Amino acid sequence: xxxxxxxxxxxxxxxxxxxxxxxxxxxxxxxxxxxxxxxxxxxxxxxxxxxxxxxxxxxxxxxxxxxxxxxxxxxxxxxxxxxxxxxxxxxxxxxxxxxxxxxxxxxxxxxxxxxxxxxxxxxxxxxxxxxxxxxxxxxxxxxxxxxxxxxxxxxxxxxxxxxxxxxxxxxxxxxxxxxxxxxxxxxxxxxxxxxxxxxxxxxxxxxxxxxxxxxxxxxxxxxx
Amino acid sequence: xxxxxxxxxxxxxxxxxxxxxxxxxxxxxxxxxxxxxxxxxxxxxxxxxxxxxxxxxxxxxxxxxxxxxxxxxxxxxxxxxxxxxxxxxxxxxxxxxxxxxxxxxxxxxxxxxxxxxxxxxxxxxxxxxxxxxxxxxxxxxxxxxxxxxxxxxxxxxxxxxxxxxxxxxxxxxxxxxxxxxxxxxxxxxxxxxxxxxxxxxxxxxxxxxxxxxxxxxx
Numbered sequence: 001x002x003x004x005x006x007x008x009x010x011x012x013x014x015x016x017x018x019x020x021x022x023x024x025x026x027x028x029x030x031x032x033x034x035x036x037x038x039x040x041x042x043x044x045x046x047x048x049x050x051x052x053x054x055x056x057x058x059x060x061x062x063x064x065x066x067x068x069x070x071x072x073x074x075x076x077x078x079x080x081x082x083x084x085x086x087x088x089x090x091x092x093x094x095x096x097x098x099x100x101x102x103x104x105x106x107x108x109x110x111x112x113x114x115x116x117x118x119x120x121x122x123x124x125x126x127x128x129x130x131x132x133x134x135x136x137x138x139x140x141x142x143x144x145x146x147x148x149x150x151x152x153x154x155x156x157x158x159x160x161x162x163x164x165x166x167x168x169x170x171x172x173x174x175x176x177x178x179x180x181x182x183x184x185x186x187x188x189x190x191x192x193x194x195x196x197x198x199x200x201x202x203x204x205x206x207x208x209x210x211x212x213x214x215x216x217x218x219x220x221x222x223x224x
Numbered sequence: 225x226x227x228x229x230x231x232x233x234x235x236x237x238x239x240x241x242x243x244x245x246x247x248x249x250x251x252x253x254x255x256x257x258x259x260x261x262x263x264x265x266x267x268x269x270x271x272x273x274x275x276x277x278x279x280x281x282x283x284x285x286x287x288x289x290x291x292x293x294x295x296x297x298x299x300x301x302x303x304x305x306x307x308x309x310x311x312x313x314x315x316x317x318x319x320x321x322x323x324x325x326x327x328x329x330x331x332x333x334x335x336x337x338x339x340x341x342x343x344x345x346x347x348x349x350x351x352x353x354x355x356x357x358x359x360x361x362x363x364x365x366x367x368x369x370x371x372x373x374x375x376x377x378x379x380x381x382x383x384x385x386x387x388x389x390x391x392x393x394x395x396x397x398x399x400x401x402x403x404x405x406x407x408x409x410x411x412x413x414x415x416x417x418x419x420x421x422x423x424x425x426x427x428x429x430x431x432x433x434x435x436x437x438x439x440x441x442x
Contacts (some may be wrong), residue, residue: 014251027238029278046270049427054253210274 005118013171013185014051016042020190030208037218042194043187043211048169050082052188055167056087059184060099061135063165064092065136070103073152074124075206076141078105078196080169080186084139107149120151128159136161141199142170146180170194170211237403238275244408246431254426257410261436266412267405267429272387273307275404279385280311282402284323287383294327297370299424302329304387304404332370346373349377351408367398388412388429 003057023042030038061139072081092099093193106125122128148164156164167184174193193203198211204222206216240407246264254262298303309327330346348435367384374382385402390409413423414430423432 012251014247023238027236028274029281044271044274046272046274047268049269050252050268054251057253077429159323 001029013188015188016190018173018190025212028210029210030210034205034208034218036196036214037205038208039213041212042192043197044188045197045209045211048126048186048197048211052080052083052169053087055184055186055198056091059085059165059167060088060091060095060097063135063137063163064097064099066162067138068099068101068135069130069161070101070130071125071131071136071138071156072103072105073104073138073140075168077139081139085166086118092185106148108152110183115142120150120155128156131156131159131161133160133162135163136165138164138166140166140168140182141197142151142171142172142194143168143180143182143185145174145176148184149180169197173182175222226300238271238404239322239406240408242391242408248316252428254428258423258426258436261432262413262426262437263431263433265428265430266410267346267415267431269415269427272304272404272415272429276307276387277305277311279402280308280315281406283308283383283385284319284321287315287381289321289323290380291324292326293379294325294375297328298329298331299412300417302388308385314322326408332368346370367400387415 003056013173020042022042023044025038025041028041028044030041036185054223061105065124068097070081072078081103085101088101092101104125106122107124109121137150138152143166147170151163153166165184168180168182169186171182171185173188174191181197192213194211195201195214196208198209199211200206201218202222202224205212244266246266247268248296249262249265252265252268254265283437294309296302296306305327306319312325316325320432331344371382372386377436383402384400387404389400389403389406391406392409410431411430414420414426414428415433416424417429418424419432419436420440420442423430
């Protein structure tokens with residue numbers, strides 16, 4: 001794991017390489033009901049906290065002068081969003097700049113089949129016309145192919161906010177040339193199925209504090 | 225970085241390999257007065273917290289039935305000790321077992337030069353005869369001399385918990401009963417570890433760079 005030098009356009013993050021073996025589970029604590037369901041720890045909770053603190057600082061520097069509406073994408077984004085907002089509030093409290101911040105929550109629901117992302121509907125949230133003229137910060141848990149994010153952005157742009165920024169805790173490394181890169185991201189990870197820190201497998205593992213890789217036993221146990 | 229399988233005798237920890245590049249400083253936050261003085265982040269504060277939580281659990285399992293005296297070796301051990309004790313208290317609070325725990329602080333002062341460890345004096349701390357019959361958990365870096373000294377007071381059991389262990393090829397290398405991380409032979413600062421009294425207020429464990437070494441040299 002190492003931060004990589006690079007252009008500041010499109011954000012940078014901690015890069016977790018493909019051959020990263022993770023941490024052995026017996027060197028950390030985690031809920032007892034998941035014993036035997038996980039392969040290893042990919043990203044410990046504490047380093048998520050540390051990285052999020054830095055992201056909050058970077059975000060404050062860029063958009064901290066305007067009214068912000070934080071748009072949290074449920075359910076996977078809720079933990080990252082809560083911790084990010086908390087850090088931004090801390091910074092605001094202890095600085096000269098006052099940052100007026102509202103938080104709202106949306107869910108993305110796709111029709112019929114998951115492949116066709118165009119048929120995606122934003123549900124929940126206040127009247128989205130309130131986003132007009134504001135700085136919008138979309139907070140997501142993970143960006144994979146980026147298709148979900150692109151559709152979401154298209155939808156939000158209709159309401160003519162002043163600015164839209166996207167912060168994602170995780171970005172999956174893909175070889176797609178049109179791969180979407182959020183403005184801010186915590187960690188770039190291999191193409192693994194990860195759980196924990198609000199990311200789920202069939203609604204399980206949201207209460208796991210670290211981001212881990214699920215094992216076959218866990219996949220079978222919680223299959224629907 | 226990966227935990228390694230191994231015998232449970234002598235404890236296990238997260239092993240940081242020699243070619244571990246660490247994390248770039250601009251991906252984390254740290255005090256502004258150290259900008260330009262550090263090479264990279266070796267161990268972020270948050271993973272120290274996570275690992276310490278597990279150590280507290282392991283310690284509780286082994287010695288949670290007796291009266292404990294935690295002996296913190298100042299100054300570098302204070303942060304790890306404080307966080308470890310806090311986690312042990314949390315566990316005690318939320319479990320059936322009640323663990324009576326006292327904390328004391330000692331400093332190790334060596335005469336003349338740092339190489340001659342035999343000439344080490346323990347200063348501070350309460351009357352160390354109170355350690356008799358107690359379980360000791362010592363935190364800190366210089367253990368063997370301390371252990372020799374403490375054993376004179378005939379405690380019931382002595383355990384040692386160290387946040388970091390340096391990987392050496394010395395055959396007589398001491399291994400604590402509990403440790404957080406095994407690291408390469410680097411000079412590290414942060415999380416209460418200092419360089420001439422600086423960097424104790426740095427939250428992450430980092431490697432100092434040449435600019436920092438020069439700046440804070442005495």
